[in-house]
Amino acid sequence: MTSPLLEMRNVETYYGPIMAIRGVSLVVDEGEIVTVLGANGAGKTTLLKTATGALDSRKGRVLLDGAEIQNRDPDWVARQGIAHVPEGREVFPFLSVVENLEMGAYNRHDRDAVATDVETVYAYFPVLRELRGKMAAYLSGGQQQMLAIGRGFLARPRLLLLDEPSLGLSPALVEEIFRIITRLNREQGLSILLVEQNANVALRVSQRGYVMEVGGMVMDGDSNHLLASEDIKEFYLGKKEEGIRGRRRWKKRKTWR
Amino acid sequence: MLPLNDVVHLAVTGLAQGCAYGLIALGFVLIYKATEVVNFAHGEFMMLGAFTVLAYSEAFGGSFWPAFVLGCLTIGVVGYLIDAQIMRRIIGQSSASIFILTVAFGFIFRSLAGIIWGWNTLSLDTPFDGQVALGGEFAIATDRLAIIVATILLCVLLYLFFSRTRYGIAMQAASQNQLAAYYMGIPVKRLVSITWAIGAIIAAAAGALLAPVTQIDTTIGLLGIKALAGAIVGGFGSIPGALLGCLLIGIIEPFADYLLPEIKGVSPYIVMLLVLFLRPEGLMKQTFKKKV
Numbered sequence: 001m002t003s004p005l006l007e008m009r010n011v012e013t014y015y016g017p018i019m020a021i022r023g024v025s026l027v028v029d030e031g032e033i034v035t036v037l038g039a040n041g042a043g044k045t046t047l048l049k050t051a052t053g054a055l056d057s058r059k060g061r062v063l064l065d066g067a068e069i070q071n072r073d074p075d076w077v078a079r080q081g082i083a084h085v086p087e088g089r090e091v092f093p094f095l096s097v098v099e100n101l102e103m104g105a106y107n108r109h110d111r112d113a114v115a116t117d118v119e120t121v122y123a124y125f126p127v128l129r130e131l132r133g134k135m136a137a138y139l140s141g142g143q144q145q146m147l148a149i150g151r152g153f154l155a156r157p158r159l160l161l162l163d164e165p166s167l168g169l170s171p172a173l174v175e176e177i178f179r180i181i182t183r184l185n186r187e188q189g190l191s192i193l194l195v196e197q198n199a200n201v202a203l204r205v206s207q208r209g210y211v212m213e214v215g216g217m218v219m220d221g222d223s224n225h226l227l228a229s230e231d232i233k234e235f236y237l238g239k240k241e242e243g244i245r246g247r248r249r250w251k252k253r254k255t256w257r
Numbered sequence: 258m259l260p261l262n263d264v265v266h267l268a269v270t271g272l273a274q275g276c277a278y279g280l281i282a283l284g285f286v287l288i289y290k291a292t293e294v295v296n297f298a299h300g301e302f303m304m305l306g307a308f309t310v311l312a313y314s315e316a317f318g319g320s321f322w323p324a325f326v327l328g329c330l331t332i333g334v335v336g337y338l339i340d341a342q343i344m345r346r347i348i349g350q351s352s353a354s355i356f357i358l359t360v361a362f363g364f365i366f367r368s369l370a371g372i373i374w375g376w377n378t379l380s381l382d383t384p385f386d387g388q389v390a391l392g393g394e395f396a397i398a399t400d401r402l403a404i405i406v407a408t409i410l411l412c413v414l415l416y417l418f419f420s421r422t423r424y425g426i427a428m429q430a431a432s433q434n435q436l437a438a439y440y441m442g443i444p445v446k447r448l449v450s451i452t453w454a455i456g457a458i459i460a461a462a463a464g465a466l467l468a469p470v471t472q473i474d475t476t477i478g479l480l481g482i483k484a485l486a487g488a489i490v491g492g493f494g495s496i497p498g499a500l501l502g503c504l505l506i507g508i509i510e511p512f513a514d515y516l517l518p519e520i521k522g523v524s525p526y527i528v529m530l531l532v533l534f535l536r537p538e539g540l541m542k543q544t545f546k547k548k549v
Contacts, residue, residue: 052440054436073446075443075445075446078441079442084440086440090434090436092438094429094433095426095429095433100430103426103427103430103438106423106427106441106443155441155442
């Protein structure tokens, strides 16, 4: 039996005395896009930070290809093949666009292949080619998000982690960025673990999804199935159910509670 | 009025002194930008550098250059180990504890140097004797010229290193956004230790080059405090600013000492106070604020 690309088993992470994620498990297989949905404070970012070693878990295991990677330094985890595109983009503000991209390839020594991949990134995000000599600080939010994704891609990772790529972007830009995320998955065979609040767009690009709430997983399944579920519709897509007398059924509880 | 000859002499002396401050300040600023630690023992790297070069030079029968290179590298290793073995463990502690720790390092280094090399003033033979004519009636002492040339050379080298090499750019990246650098697989901890090593090497070079001017004893590291003042004048966190600030206080110092001998040696701090009152961010602003 082959092990999944990434597996988290019963992971618990604390901020001091506060348990931020409570025994979470998830699986990402080779070639998949998997979404983790959740509201603010559900623990999505904590989950990704635990996966890449920016936070240590107190319990549980994180496995990449069956090998344990939990509680190691994040640069070590990155060298094992996970590229983390953090929330809020976090580009290097005073390096140029092309220097930012090259920093993504820091641990690669095949110069020609890196140069080819920089061109690949420009092909996906043509605006970055125009801005390549510019300091990243002067880019717009959407351009910085593209740069952050391109920088992650340049590591040629086994798995790309995307933390809320839609954050603070216009709906049109969100559509564009997710179209490219889908293409990176299909054309480059890039496996992606995506964390989002924007359930609609995230479930449309992904094959499977998990729903997180107050630090725990409450639902999981095929993305189509989740998109169709009443709870997701109501709480993440904002589609209200009309009750008798045309009023919202305010007493409705989430079924997983 | 001062005679022109004296003005030139004082200016050249000040310029050389400012360059020496600048070399030490470079180390302060590099380490600060990488780790947000102000290393109050940095002047001590300079003092240890001077002693170490002297020790090698005696061991090699007086040949300066091999002793110089080996001495600087030795102090570089010391700087690397201080970070890798000690500073790395206390990162994240309160800045007061880190401040006291670096001050304590200063005391330890001074005692150590005294125990190893004694408390007397020693002198180092360098190839920089005599003076070089500047044209007309003016001349510059070779040892001072060596400091100026070395400063220019080191600044060019550092600039090329930080703007052109993979290591240098990665160090910039780590200083701009440490977590993102980790996520890119950049070995941030190792690069920080290398930054300490570079800072220590530059300070050691300054110590050895200054030896003909200041002589060598355990207290010469206190010059580091003036370098710190210069870095503050220029704007802490900006490398060109720190160099500029150090040149400024270096050039002001001999004139102030000459004209007001009652307050000899105090002028750098007066300049620093003035700058802190009038322009607290320093002459050159730090180019960006670090995210917390």
